[in-house]
Amino acid sequence: MPFTTGCSLGNMNEQDKLPFPTPSHWINGRAVPGSGPVIDVINPADESVVASVPGGTAEDVDKAVDAAVAAFPGWSATSPADRIAVIRRLAEGMQKHNESLAETITLEMGAPISFARQAQAGFPVASTLAAVAAAEEFEWEETIGNSLVVHEAIGVVGAITPWNFPLQQLVTKVVPALLGGNTIVLKPSEMSPLSALMFAEIASAAGLPDGVLNVVQGTGPVVGEAISRHPRIDMISFTGSTRAGKSVSVAASDTVKRVALELGGKAAHIVLPDADLDFAVSRGLAFAWSNGGQACGAYVRMLVPAGLQETVVEKLRAAAAEYSVGDPADEATRIGPLASETQRQRVDGYIRRGVEDGATLVVGGPGRPEGLETGAYVRPTIFSDVDPSSVIAQEEIFGPVLTVIPYTDDDDAVRIANSTIYGLNAAVTGEEEHAMAIAKRLRVGQVDVNGGPHNFQAPFGGYKQSGNGREMGRAGIEEFLETKAITH
Secondary structure, eight states: OOOOOOOOOTTOOGGGOOSSOOOOEEETTEEEOOSSOEEEEEOTTTOOEEEEEEOOOHHHHHHHHHHHHHHHHHHHHSOHHHHHHHHHHHHHHHHHTHHHHHHHHHHHHOOOHHHIIIIITHHHHHHHHHHHHHHHHOOSEEEETTEEEEEEEOSEEEEEOOSSSHHHHHHHHHHHHHHTTOEEEEEOOTTSOHHHHHHHHHHHHTTOOTTSEEEOOOOIIIIIHHHHHOTTOOEEEEESOHHHHHHHHHHHHTTTOEEEEEOOOOOEEEEOTTSOHHHHHHHHHHHHHGGGGOOTTOOOEEEEEGGGHHHHHHHHHHHHTTOOBSOTTSTTOSBOOOSOHHHHHHHHHHHHHHHHTTOEEEEOOSSOOTTOOSSSOOOOEEEESOOTTSHHHHSOOOSSEEEEEEESSHHHHHHHHTOSSEESEEEEESSHHHHHHHHTTOOSSEEEETTOOOOTTSOBOOEETTEESOBSHHHHHHTTEEEEEEEO
């Protein structure tokens, strides 16, 4: 591993050393030992301890904020072109270290290594380059009538990121904030904190000045709370559960700082009667079970015409047989463990609830997969004949669980799709004009029609309790800017 964020392991014997160097906080351009209790990072595939990180404190947050405040005048005064050059080198650094980043993410949260290379470590490079392209075209100053309108940095941004896509979610906040001239105090999830320290080292090597990006390890109730309440942090950008997002909003309200939230989802994939069913099933299942279903945008509700449900279910049954479950370090594995034992128990509880509530079990079910008694593994599961008002159709499960829900007509499909508290994303598969008409009726932030390729320039964010604000592309940069009108 080419990274050096490991703190001293003290008097530990050689045979007791962890397989991954123990990182620390990253404050003012260097690794800083923490003062709080140690948090173990667990490999969910075999329950081994792969590293330990310090459990940060409010005092650690204060030190990071001091560094960010001190660095802000210089970084915000740096020309957009010079900031862009640093971020472009950062993208090159992530690409260079793709394999190390992918292996680390597989260790810390269980993503299959092939998926980790392509998505967990690959998407951050693509989204960074998309942000660079948006910044190159951005009008930092514009004239409106007799006013000069200036777009400038907010100040110090507190970024709180989740465990499921630890590097990608970090990049979608940190990169546009940096391009806008802001400085950062970042709290990665304590479940998957290692890739964040690697990112900080890559950013430093790319020429990011000391203090511009700071990383404080720790838990949400301690470090996240301290960041959200801190009077010298000007904005919070949070990705995580809707429950936690509400807590962040409350904590941030005392200082009336800007809060951007990217929260939960319960995406509906509407399969229209005129759809190519083989394509709909193949893509739908892939997006339901990708990353073990641990994605806020996973297509977890497949809405199908009632008369086609039996045909779709048989196609899903055949497609599901192609998904191997096992060791995430194995190149052939398509579904690895969930990110933690706590998450495994949670998802297994939802599967049991689906059975209890009378949904038809198509594949999978409660319990561990055969031969995988150790590790956070669940059985990838498909239910059919699901009541759209049932628990498994309404609540975010965050695991490889697909619910198939029959509908009668277009109006019924739209009603079911819009019936949850969430509004993050959706998908529609069918004849193009028909699918586009349905897409415009859905109360979500983004809709995939017939498998359109992902657009890293398009805004990403939710309606309703899926949050507010937008990430990615030009909209992602605007999220981290203040607007000033100078009238003359």
